[in-house]
Amino acid sequence: MIGKHAFVGCCIAALSAKTYAQDDVQLPPTIWDRLDLPFTFTDCAAPTEMETCWKAQNYTAKDDYLVQSLGLQDRMECALTNCWNRVYSCDYQQLLLSYNSTCSLVMSEDEPALNLPFWPAPADAAESCSCDLNKLNDNLPxxxxxxxxxxxxxxxxxxxxxxxxxxxxxxxxxxxxxxxxxxxxxxxxxxxxxxxxxxxxxxxxxxxxxxxxxxxxxxxxxxxxxxxxxxxxxxxxxxxxxxxxxxxxxxxxxWSDTNGILTAPVSGATYTWTAWNATLIITAASVEAMATRTASATGETSNSGNGSVTQKGAGSFTGSMTGTGTSASSMSTGAASELMAAQHPAAALMGLGGLVIALL
Structure with missing residues (x-):
């Protein structure tokens, strides 16, 4: 369960500005920060394309939640296209926290809650984050x-x-x-x-x-x-x-990514994702190249000591996607209709946003 109350999403930037405007103090980062999020490109299915796409989203210097939300949404599209093999990773899951918390600041109260693709990661998902960010988010005041x-x-x-x-x-x-x-x-x-x-x-x-x-x-x-x-x-x-x-x-x-690697897109090579302001068509990049790159991965653990890597099951998909896959994932738990049935309404993320009630 992600959403516990109305949109109180993680208003770190607003909170920081309110609390420290007169001091101009640089606060430590948190997992909900929107600007300059960390992301490791080298492990992506299409690493060069991912880095180029990510860096092309020039929204970090703008003090505008709408611009930031759209920029983060574009970065999610970059990841879903070029780094689909890491959708359960710490990098991607952190990106979702930032996206949802930012969009919640510009969405009206009568708009439906966001459904986030591949959130939360299923238990023992391949390349999942060692820290369950969904559970962490729920376990903070x-x-x-x-x-x-x-x-x-x-x-x-x-x-x-x-x-x-x-x-x-x-x-x-x-x-x-x-x-x-x-x-x-x-x-x-x-x-x-x-x-x-x-x-x-x-x-x-x-x-x-x-x-x-x-x-x-x-x-x-x-x-x-x-x-x-x-x-x-x-x-x-x-x-x-x-x-x-x-x-x-x-x-x-x-934190680090655990449980091996994904070798094929969970939702199929092509699918649609309904964002808060648009329906996006995602086509996974370098699927064949990724399969070739990881063809020798074997074993039962994430690192067997001889360079092999385990390929554990991806678990079930959760999020607002409609599968129109042209090549169903070998690690998916079902076809597109089953994926739709597994949708998880990821409502407003709690995070630090509750503090804004007291401070803004």
Whole structure:
């Protein structure tokens, strides 16, 4: 389950601008960033074409959500065409998070929720991300900070106060809940580069939004403060354990793609994808070349030690696509009609966007 509330999608850029406009501070990146997303081109079915297509989308310098959304949509089309063998990878899944969160900012409330192609990745999908970004997205607080701030204001006796006043207890709850959620989802991944560095910089270490806190102070701040009672339904009970300078866990891994490779398009060589503003016809590139390139892949593990690579099943397709395949995938779980039946309505992604309710 991806969508939990209305579109609160991940408004990182807007949040950053609101919180740090007067400081002009460069915040750490998160998995929901839209600009200059990382993508490894060399492993794509058509690597040169993918890199050229990706870099041709010149939207990163524009402070316009519509332009950014269309640019990300074009990059998704690049990937679906030229990097179809990595649709379950960390790179592609991160691109979907950014696309959906950005488009949610320009879509009207009466427009249908987005259906995202190949999201989420099925269990044990070939070349899937070692960190389940769908599950991670669901395991992070949505509008908990705004609920906490409202309750604290009410407890102070100033529920209608519009001034930005410090809420260090809520800030510590937020950091602790994010840390617990990230750890519980991806135990081997360093939560810092995923999201936690951003939370610390924006809500703990800086004071441009009324924060006068530090992680060293959080244990005492939360000693008599119940995060769950103040709106943190997700990992609120764990927040006080994780809101501290010395982490309970010290995972240092970065995510990677696992479970082998895809050798043929899951949806067939040609299919249509319904985006939020258009219906796109996708034709997978270099299908024959990719099959030749990976013909020697064998074994039961992703790396057998002798250079061979496993070809695990792709799992079922989820997303808003209509298969018109001219060559059905050998790793697909069914024909186009079955793919349509497997559509998964990927509604608004939660991410950090819930924070905007409190801050924008």
């Amino acid at each position: 949505d509008n908990a900070l705004s609920l906490c701030m409202e309750k604290v204001k009410s407890e102070r006796g100033d529920p209608d106060d519009s001034e930005e006043r410090p809420t260090p207890d809520c800030d510590c709850c937020l950091y602790g809940a994010y840390a617990a959620g990230a750890w519980d989802t991806c135990k081997d991944q360093d939560p810092g580069y995923i999201v936690l560095d951003y939370i610390r910089a924006a809500f703990i270490d800086r004071d441009s939004h009324g924060n006068n806190n530090s992680l060293a102070q959080c244990p005492s701040q939360l000693q008599n403060f119940d995060c769950t009672d103040h709106g943190f339904s997700l990992y609120g009970v764990n927040a006080s354990d994780y809101a501290r300078s010395t982490p309970l866990h010290s995972a240092t891994g970065t």
